[in-house]
Amino acid sequence: xxxxxxxxxxxxxxxxxxxxxxxxxxxxxxxxxxxxxxxxxxxxxxxxxxxxxxxxxxxxxxxxxxxxxxxxxxxxxxxxxxxxxxxxxxxxxxxxxxxxxxxxxxxxxxxxxxxxxxxxxxxxxxxxxxxxxxxxxxxxxxxxxxxxxxxxxxxxxxxxxxxxxxxxxxxxxxxxxxxxxxxxxxxxxxxxxxxxxxxxxxxxxxxxxxxxxxxxxxxxxxxxxxxxxxxxxxxxxxxxxxxxxxxxxxxxxxxxxxxxxxxxxxxxxxxxxxx
Numbered sequence: 001x002x003x004x005x006x007x008x009x010x011x012x013x014x015x016x017x018x019x020x021x022x023x024x025x026x027x028x029x030x031x032x033x034x035x036x037x038x039x040x041x042x043x044x045x046x047x048x049x050x051x052x053x054x055x056x057x058x059x060x061x062x063x064x065x066x067x068x069x070x071x072x073x074x075x076x077x078x079x080x081x082x083x084x085x086x087x088x089x090x091x092x093x094x095x096x097x098x099x100x101x102x103x104x105x106x107x108x109x110x111x112x113x114x115x116x117x118x119x120x121x122x123x124x125x126x127x128x129x130x131x132x133x134x135x136x137x138x139x140x141x142x143x144x145x146x147x148x149x150x151x152x153x154x155x156x157x158x159x160x161x162x163x164x165x166x167x168x169x170x171x172x173x174x175x176x177x178x179x180x181x182x183x184x185x186x187x188x189x190x191x192x193x194x195x196x197x198x199x200x201x202x203x204x205x206x207x208x209x210x211x212x213x214x215x216x217x218x219x220x221x222x223x224x225x226x227x228x229x230x231x232x233x234x235x236x237x238x239x240x241x242x243x244x245x246x247x248x249x250x251x252x253x254x255x256x257x258x259x260x261x262x263x264x265x266x267x268x269x270x271x272x273x274x275x
Contacts (some may be wrong), residue, residue, distance in 0.1 A: 005199045007058065008053025009033040009043035010182065012149040013082060013225055013232075014239060015054065015075060017210025017217045022202070029202050037105040037149075038182065048187065052199060055185045056108040061255050064268035067185040070200050071272045073207050074243040076180035076250070081168030082235050083152045084109045084211045087161035088144040096123040098143035101130045106148045108181050112167050113146055115257045120174045153235070154226055168238075177250035178240045182213060197198055200273060 005256040009019055021027045034044060038056040045053045046063070054075070060067055077084075084106075088095060102110045110127070117123050125144070132145045132155065140147050156164065171179040184203065190196045210217055218233035225232060240247060248270065 003195075004030055004032045005195065006050045007031045007033050007199075007203075007255045008050045009035050010041065010046060010054045010075075011035045012083070012103065013153070013221050014149070014235070015182075016221050017214060017236065018073070018203070018207045018241065020217060021206045021209045027202060027206050029160055029199070029206075030103055031140060031199070031202075039105055039107060039272065042107070045185065045187065050187075051196060052184065052186050052191055052203065054182050056106070057183055057251060057254060058108045058111050058258065058263070059184055061184050061258060061268055062253075062264055064168070064271065068188055068191045068271050068273040069243070070186060070203065072185040072186045072243050073204055073274065074180045074240065074247055075174070075177050075182040076240040076247060077168030077238055078178040078240050079165045079169055079245075081160065081174050081179070081181070082166065082238060083150070084112075084146075084148050084158070084167045085152045085156055085209055086113060086144055086146050086165040086167065087155060087158060087187050088163040088165070089141065089161055091092060091163055092121065092165050093123060093127045095144055098125050099137065100127050100144045100146055101126045101142040102127050102146045103130050103132060103148055103151065106146070109146060109148050109167060111258060112254070112261070115254075115261055116165075116170055116174070118168065118261050119257060120170065150225070171250075175250065175253055178252060179254065180240070180243065180251045181245055181253075185242065186273050197273070197275055201275060211241055250274050254255070 022029050041053045042059040044050045218229045222229045222232040255267045259267045
């Protein structure tokens, strides 16, 4: 085991409250961060190149035999998430047969959209993968766009896309539960290592610091965004960073619908690292 802990770090603004105290050394740590979108971090974890990482929920649910969950840390929403949006040129219920451009950076959000349109809003669109910002800059206008992360925050008021479906809000209205977009995982073969357990506790401490200092986080994050500090605080307060009873239930329901819609092969049990 190397002294340095290799940690996968999603390059989205929404996780800054977790990582800021670590990256600024407010909380002492021996982490070496690897930055990227969820799909890239999923690949690095699968190849054994990281010790700990944030991961898309669907990645964990598809490969739960390889990983253990870190308790009480997640990224999700219980209401409008604001950064996982379906943006449409026409009313959502009129998208039957229309093309939806889906970001290549997301797996969980794309899976959630398919569940919502299969089980909750009965329409059958056609899905295509691409980069929304680049396509829009070239002058093209897909019927609808599934945008996530910073791109969604930047495009949410685009004049050509007046109709919106906030996937976090749609899930809550349907199930009454939070939706967990991302979890933090440890490779199962490392889960009982002293160094890993210490690192996990540091990560949880950092998350708690970020939650307690959300005003400061809003100020800092707004400097890197088109959102004002007030808008950023509203965004952060709509997010879920815990993984407790309701969040775990939401994750289990997501797994059930992934299986029902043929997106995973079985419904796994959720296994947590013992601290």
